[in-house]
Amino acid sequence: MGLIAAIEHVIKKPIWDCQMCGQCVLHDTGMTCPMTCPKTLRNGPCGGVREDGHCEVKPEMRCVWVKAEDRSRNMPLLPTVWREHFNNLRPPVDNRLKGDSSWKNAISGRDKETPPGWTPATEAPEAEAKA
Amino acid sequence: MSRLGELLDKGDELIITGEAPVIDGGTLEDYEAKLAELALWCDAMNATDNTAAHAHASNVAMAIAMQRVGVEPILQVVCRDKNRIAQQADIMGVALHGVENICCLTGDDVTAGDEPEARRVFDLDGPQLIRLANSLKEGRYLSGRKIEPAPSLVIGAVENPATHPLDYRAQRAAKKILAGARFLQLQICYHPERLEAFVAALHLNGFTEKCAILPSVVAVKGPGPLRFMDSSVPGISVPAETIARVADADDSAEEAYQLVLEQCQHALALPGVRGLHLTDFRKDGSISRLCTDLGIRPRSERESRANDFALAN
Ligand code: SF4
Secondary structure, eight states, X not given: OOHHHHHHHHHHHHHHOOOOOSSOOGGGTTTOOGGGSTTOOSSSOOTTOOTTSBOSSOTTSXXXXXXXXXXXXXXXXXXXXXXXXXXXXXXXXXXXXXXXXXXXXXXXXXXXXXXXXXXXXXXXXXXXXXX | OOHHHHHHHHOSXXXXXXXXXXXXXXXXXXXXXXXXXXXXHOSEEXXXXXXXXXXXXXXXXXXXXXXXXXXXXXXXEOSSSOOHHHHXXXXXXHHHTTOOEEEEOOOOOGGGXXXXXXXXXXXXXXXXXXXXXXXXXXXXXXXXOBOSSOOOOEEEEEEOTTSSSGGGHHHHHHHHHHHTOSEXXXXXXXXXXXXXXXXXXXXXXXXHHHSXXXXXXEEOSSHHHHHHHHHHSTTOOOOHHHHHHHHTSSSHHHHHHHHHHHHHHHHXXXXXXXXXXXXXXXXXXXXXXXXXXXXXXXXXXXXXHHHXXXXXX
């Protein structure tokens, strides 16, 4: 792990239990790390959330996405555009970036690179759910 | 094109899908017999992918088996057991056998099954898998590598209208529809008001025109399976009154049947619902009784009537 990654880890681990995926989406997910979901889901809660709002896999833990959804709506000071990004379709994780500094990858734009087959041939900008 | 695909293109006729029983041993003939009743009524049936994280004959093998005995399969693909490479291979593999319908799921966790010590994969999540299937349909692997000719695929997904965050579930469904899902099989829901709110939110925003909403019903014989689903199936809760209604009835089996019948009637009356997804745990002919009571005609009749109509026009 490089120096920047080490600094990022020291800061983000205690606050968000950051898993160092190297492609941070915290701002779009109500400042809740989706990689702490046992299924590492990037696009919202699975269908297994318990009646008490807790996780299917870890009954003692509140579902990460129940928390994220709540925060993305109600957290004070969260910029509106971040709230609006909540429903974006986030691309698959690039597993090569694990352990990297997401700050570094955000500056270089590396964290936005997706495989060529990801962007639909027919689609222009990223669609957003509005239901 | 698959019958399901044709029905989706038409945009108005009823769609009935079903959950094919899992395969644990036996021959193709045995399997054909097991499918027989549901096959009478369903336009297509799910070739399930290790349901509830229990190993069974694979989704791919099951889809091919169904194809061979004349039942239209829907290949279920979950994200728990395989990475994106294997998932693409499975979809391309069944396409070779003429299977077109694909249903994309995140899937239950390994801890829901009988081998909770297994490694979970979840390389992709459900919405990402829908987009991936659409890439294949457009003639490209995720890498961008060309597929010629592109497989003809009819892509769908699932959603749970009955669990938390309740207000968010329709948005998640919308996300899947925008990613390319043309049908959504809903998780079984024992809270009618939750199903109503979910479907209404999609309908109001025009999503039910783009995607067929198929609520699930499960035919059970008594209070046992209801209690089991409530306590042990992730994301399903059954209200105590509903369990008591069946448990306290003089004839529990009949009361359980009436409950399913009411669920179907309720779901089909909601604007925006295109049909039903049927699961049969009773195996006593109840599916035929149910469809008859609902005024649904057997698949063969619905198919030929539609053809006659098309010819007449
Ligand atoms: S219940 Fe929530 S935290 Fe648990 S696996 Fe599903 S989405 Fe992740």
